[in-house]
Amino acid sequence: MPLTADFILERLRAWGIHRIYGYPGDGINAFLGALDRADGDPEIIQPRHEEMGAFMATAHAKFTGGIGCCMATSGGGTIHLLNGLYDAKLDHQPVVAIIGQQKRIALGSGYQQEIDPNSLYKDVSADFLQTCMHPAQARQLVDRACKVALNNRTVATIIVPEDVAEEEAQPSPPRQHGAVYTSVGWTKPRVIPPETEIRVAADILNQGQKVAMLVGQGASDSADEVVEAAELLGAGIAKTSLGRAVLPDDLPYSTGPIGLLGSTASYEMMRDADTLFMIGTSFPYAEWLPQEGQCKGVEIDLDGKMIGVRYPMDSHLVGDAKSTLKELIPLLRRKEDRSWRKKIEGEVAEWWRVLDDRAHDKADPLNPELVVHELSERLPDDTIVTTDAGTAANWWARHLRLREGMMASLAGNLATMGPGTPYAISARFSYPDRPVIALIGDGVFQMNGMAELITVKRYRDRIGDAPLVFCVFNNQDLNQVTWEQRAMAGDPKFEGTQRIPDVPYAEFAKLLGFTGVRCDSPKRIGAAWDEVLSAGGPAVLEVVVDPEIPPVPPHFMKMQAKKAAQALRKGDPEAVGIAVKGTKQKGHEFTESIRRHLLPGGVR
Incomplete structure (x- = not known):
């Protein structure tokens, strides 16, 4: 007879979950046997660490739109999932976690590996956190966990004590008072604001002369509608990091990233805007939005709790982006004065020239911006690009020109170290024929990325021969934090916390049987990309880059400039290089601005 563990896997399969990222332990022994009997559906993918499994489940949700699923044993395994699950919660992704627990008879005794997951998970899984106390309860717990995860776009957790998992399954509860009978199934709702509010929004947008749009991942299924609205309004469109792939970067009025990475x-x-139109984003940094009172505001967001909490709005459209835009667009009037649009397109063209100039600045030994600049020119169709916390995210956000059909993501709201490599691995499992590229710093690669290459080796027969490239930026510095020390704390770089060991990453890849390429020359970086992209399977491109190339923000806030200068005066070990290279980087903006405004037709 099937056990409760078998039934839970069967029910997850009915919900379309065919892959579980998990690591074994005796607290989930019953599930290990059930996975064996499941004959690969659902299959179990074994990462090197439970945290990586949770990141992979989050990436599955991000890249497929389905439910991600991860599993861990009781005690330490349950604890290890947390960081990856917080990534799912903060980026609003549906993930179901199955975690083990000691037998019911032992609970409360201080038994080995006995922790209180209800207390531990009460924040990360606040919307659904339940313990399966009886085999007949499993059906409704799985059904409700999946419904809550999809409906609330969050983490739902089922705690399964060992003895319950080992009991005979009861697919249908006894017909008695207290029994619950649930079904598999959920339909994404079409949520539309009242017509009166849509008309208010249309009036505001029609009256605006300088409309600025900001889109996030909530607009990911609404690209056509976003473009149509922007065309009517003569607007420019900025994208948050999570909205990186909502629109292709070849749109002449797509201003690209916003904020410090902007x-x-x-x-x-x-x-300069007089009207702000936000769609599917909770971009939190007020200093990069218009000043309060400068703009009239319209916002579309499916989550009514989060609407109007980033900028004072005049119209609050609680609804899904696609449906709401479809109702709004017929009410919008095409703006005949296209001077605002023309101005934005000029600034966008200028920005791409600035990036080109910056990428070709001399560095010691290699400019990290050139690394991504050269990749951008070589991106295969349908590529999925991931990145991680660190300065690599700056170059990922700015220099890549994503085309239609490409995907990209990172840990947006949690901004944690760790997900770049497991995101890429998960993306490859979901799309075995698509090129996948991860841009990651050496700090995070040492933290967990190198170990996850062993996961790639474990599943080499599943990976296929499309490009799977891990580009590691080797600068022996926790570079993003180093720059934050300077610009936010006014302190010089402290070698004791910031310096990390030099590791031969390309050689490590070769030990695992992968292609490994090391590049420290601007003359060779294009050829290096060609080599790893044509390698036929997993590859590591180790690029030795200059830690003194600053992730220059689009505008220096007065306090940041003051703090950075203070840090250099205190004796920063890289002060001279930073001053020279930083000045040159900002100088490109000035030069291009002069060319655009003073030369005939803005010609270079």
Whole structure:
């Protein structure tokens, strides 16, 4: 007879979950046997660490739109999932976690590996956190966990004590008072605001002369509608990091990223706008949005709790982006004055020229911006690009020109170290024929990325021969934090916390049987990319880059400039290089601005 563990896997399969990322332990022994009997559906993918499994489940949800699923044993395994699950919660992704627990008879005794997951998970899985106390309860717990995860776009957790998992399954509860009978199934709702509010929004947008749009991942299924609205309004469109792939970067009025990782085009658009139109984003940094009172505001967000909490809005459209835009667009009037749009397109073109100039600045030994610049020119169709916390995220956000059909993501709201490599691995499991590229710093690669290459080796026969490239930026520095020390704390780089060991990453890849390429020359970086992209399977490109190339923000806030200068005066070990290279980087913006405004037709 099937056990409760078998039934839970069967029910997950009925919900379309065919892959579980998990690591074994005796607290889930019953599930290990059930997975064996499941004959690969659902299959179990074994990462090197439970945290990586949770990141992989989050990436599955991000890249497929389905439910991600991870599993861990009781005690330490349950604890290890937390960081990856917080990534799912903060980026609003549906993930179901199955975690083990000691036998019911032992609970409360201080038994080995006995922790209180209800207390531990009460934040990360606040919307659904339940313990399966009886085999007949499993059906409704799985059904409700999946419904809550999808409906609330969050983490749902089922705690399964060992003895319950080992009991005979009861697919249908006894017909008695207290029994619950649930079904598999959920339909994504079409949520539309009241017509009166849509008309208010249309009036505001029609009256605006300088409309700035900001889109996030909530607009990911609404690209056509976003473009149509922007065309009617003569607007420019900035994208958050999570909204990186909502629109292709070849749109001449897409100003690209916003914020510290942003573009000068996005900064100038927000500075000069008179109307702000936010769609599917909770971008939190007020200093990069228009000043309060500068703009009239319209916002579309499916989550009514989060609407109007980033900028004071005049119209609050609680609804899904696609359906709401479809109702709004017929009410929008095409703006005949296209001077605002023309200005934005000029600033966008100028920004791309600035990036080109910056990428070709001399560095010691290799400019990290050139690394991504050269990749951008070589991106295969349908590529999925991941990145991680660190300065690599700056170059990922700015220099990649994503085309239609490409995907990209990172840990947006949690901004944690760790997900770049497991995201890439998960993406490859979901799309075995698509090129996948991860841009990651050496700090995070040492933290967990190198170990997850062993996961790639474990499943080499599943990986296929499409490009799977892990580009590691080797600068022997926890570079993003180093720059934050300077610009936010006014302190010089402290070698004791910031310096990390030099590791031969390309050689490590070769030990595992992969292609490994090391590049420290600007003359060779294009050829290095060609080599790893044509390698036929997993490859590591180790690029030895200059830690003194600053992730220059599109605008220096007064306090940041003051703090950075203070840090250099205190004797920063890289002060001279930073001053020279940083000045040159900002100088490109000035040069391009002069060319655009003073030369005939803005010609270079």
